[in-house]
Amino acid sequence: MSPLLKIRAERDQMSAIERRIADFLLENAHLLRDYSSQQLANALGISQSSVVKFSQKFGFKGYPDLKYSIVQAMARGDGKEEVAATSIPAVGHPHSALADALWQLKAQAEAATRLINPPEQIDAVARLIQDAGKVYIIGLGEDGIHARAFATRLSMLGVLTVHYVDAALMHAGVSTTSADDVLFVFSEHGRQPTLCQISHRARERGGHVVSVTRHTPNPLRAHAELALLVSAHDDRRYIEPLLYQSALSHLLDLIFVLLCESSEARRGLLDQNLEHMQDLLDS
Structure with a gap:
């Protein structure tokens, strides 16, 4: 299970700071390799300990383990469904891109909902x-x-x-x-x-x-x-x-x-x- 999917599924349960971290990870997963925990904290204007606690909340020892898991998932393609839908190239009529983006967002919501209902x-x-x-x-x-x-x-x-x-x-x-x-x-x-x-x-x-x-x-x-x-x-x-x-x-x-x-x-x-x-x- 993609760690990004787990993060998306739990977003509604998060505090304001945790949602800021989650949104950054979801929107910038392909760039995460270049971010240390301190750099991520600086980018969001939060403490480094908040990043560490966020990682531990999802079962990781710390931020490096979370980052490695996300990077590996992206490399395997497990996280491709989490990439912003606007990155989908348009095919044919402009409605095609809009339809594909909406379908992708619905698929993400359904996958996250399955995850939280065992x-x-x-x-x-x-x-x-x-x-x-x-x-x-x-x-x-x-x-x-x-x-x-x-x-x-x-x-x-x-x-x-x-x-x-x-x-x-x-x-x-x-x-x-x-x-x-x-x-x-x-x-x-x-x-x-x-x-x-x-x-x-x-x-x-x-x-x-x-x-x-x-x-x-x-x-x-x-x-x-x-x-x-x-x-x-x-x-x-x-x-x-x-x-x-x-x-x-x-x-x-x-x-x-x-x-x-x-x-x-x-x-x-x-x-x-x-x-x-x-x-x-x-x-």
């Missing part, structure tokens, strides 16, 4: 759904787009799904939560007090809570039994939401596929429901 965590979430009596799902605003899509897919698999777009209705709904029920709460930043209250209510009733948020410390994660995390960032405000949505979609797609492949009965029911939907559309 297979054991994904399997645990899938098992909760498989064993659930009911699955409650809520997301407010733009988070509601993914919540609704996920609820629809689970319903197509025969999972009893309760989806609300109104927080008050969901608060009332989870009052009937039982021990095998699961609540999925979609919130990019995880800061809505209402959603935290709903999660707390579900846990009080003995239900399971899965939060779906960015890879940042946030109140909603503190109320969840399991957390699905998304790592996606870009300095351009019109690009960052696209990366978040793409990485989250990929994460939810993986869970859906796991559910499909774990049960032939669910796949059969999905086929039937798809056929019924097509008949309705054709009639």
Whole structure:
């Protein structure tokens, strides 16, 4: 695994100084061979000890080991996905370069998101759904787009799904939560007090809570039994939401596929429901 990918995945969890170091490494990986820890510190206006501590945070003895690992990864090509997408040469129409750059950024976000959601965590979430009596799902605003899509897919698999777009209705709904029920709460930043209250209510009733948020410390994660995390960032405000949505979609797609492949009965029911939907559309 490229050390640059690990750094990108953890960026949202970093302090301001750590993010400055991370951004420098990500943007200048091909020049890193010429930088000592002191030169890097001087370039960023920070202390040399901050560079050392940053390196140790990622499991290296010090900055020289981190630098060597990054240089080796670049030489092998492991870090090529981290090179700025603007370096991709244009092919044909100018849109080609733009499309390639956006695809590359989405690929980086999806790879970083995979890194921070280990297979054991994904399997645990899938098992909760498989064993659930009911699955409650809520997301407010733009988070509601993914919540609704996920609820629809689970319903197509025969999972009893309760989806609300109104927080008050969901608060009332989870009052009937039982021990095998699961609540999925979609919130990019995880800061809505209402959603935290709903999660707390579900846990009080003995239900399971899965939060779906960015890879940042946030109140909603503190109320969840399991957390699905998304790592996606870009300095351009019109690009960052696209990366978040793409990485989250990929994460939810993986869970859906796991559910499909774990049960032939669910796949059969999905086929039937798809056929019924097509008949309705054709009639």
